[in-house]
Amino acid sequence: MADVLRTYSEENLKQVVTDLGQPSYRVKQLVEWLFVHPVLSYDEMTNLPASFRKALKERFPLLPPRIYNRQISRDGSRKYVLQLDDDSLIEMVAMPQEKDRLSVCLSTQVGCPLQCIFCATGREGFQRNLRADEIVDQVIIAQNDFNMRVSHVLAMGQGEPFLNYDNLMDALHVLNDPHRMAIGSRHITISTSGMIKGIERLASEPDQFTLAVSLHAAIQSLRDKLMPKMASQPLDMLHQALITYYKKTRRRFTLEYVLIDKVNDSPACLEALIDFCQYLHCHVNLIPLNDTGDEGFKPSGSRTLNQWQNTLIQHHIETTVRNSRGADIMGACGQLKNSL
Ligand code: SAH
Ligand code: SF4
16 A cells, blocks of 8 residues: 555545544545545644544655745636645646636646657656656645636646556546546546557546647658657557557547647648548647747747648548637746746
């Protein structure tokens, strides 16, 4: 049994309560404090006796991230730089949408080893994987800061989720469990740079999490330039993995395509994307690049965006354009943290 209480099932918590000589009704109280109306410290668990809290603190220290910096966007979204207990920094964004809807874009690693050249996180290098509780705590921090339940989760912040597969799944199970944080599986999205092993593993899980794949180029040589570390996982294999994913799960997935002016937005690039979408049950999400100031990359213009969207739709490919939220607070992950 791992020593991170925030990932414990009710069974495991029963064991803890018994081991520490407490009556069984404490299990319900713990579940309440850890998951239902979660707090980040034992001191806030006010209906537990001090001796029990002390024993828990010693045996199962909670090591939540702390808010190091918070920026509030004009559109209401909030971007956080969080400091972990080893002092490293990650980013998290919370976006209130309609009434009752609060989406959190969380990080899964400190930095990222994949070094995509348009990505601020890729440029900072890789430090470590996040623990499952550090992933869950990001949701709790947003929830407490907004005083509102988080309804949607996107593993789309810093890091490559499938390179931290086990901790990610442990965390998502806590978030999804109806007796714990109860966020519906279809409201949980995992964004990957296209790691084939991860896509295959996800396809064999019973959970109905949503998959998003960062494509950014359907021409191999161009993709290799933009995402050099993904060159070992060629597009034809990715395509095959996505066909298999759909056959197994019957779930549509999203292809994300960041449009960079004069880099991956030519007519030939569009044609390649249309070809790639053949035989795939996908939804395309076009994203204007968030200018990170480096490499001279600029977002494609709105004319190109509209033209891409219209052409894809003409080819019966469901396509949306993502409005980058929080652009005024350095929307692309890694940007705010790296500017502090
Ligand atoms: N590593 C995963 C998830 C984190 S990145 C992945 O690559 O999918 C989340 C998304 O942000 C990816 O689609 C990524 O390509 C995109 N992204 C990175 N840098 C960006 C930028 N400067 N502007 C817009 N989107 C960016
Ligand atoms: Fe890593 Fe995703 Fe950034 Fe690429 S885009 S460097 S995979 S976080």
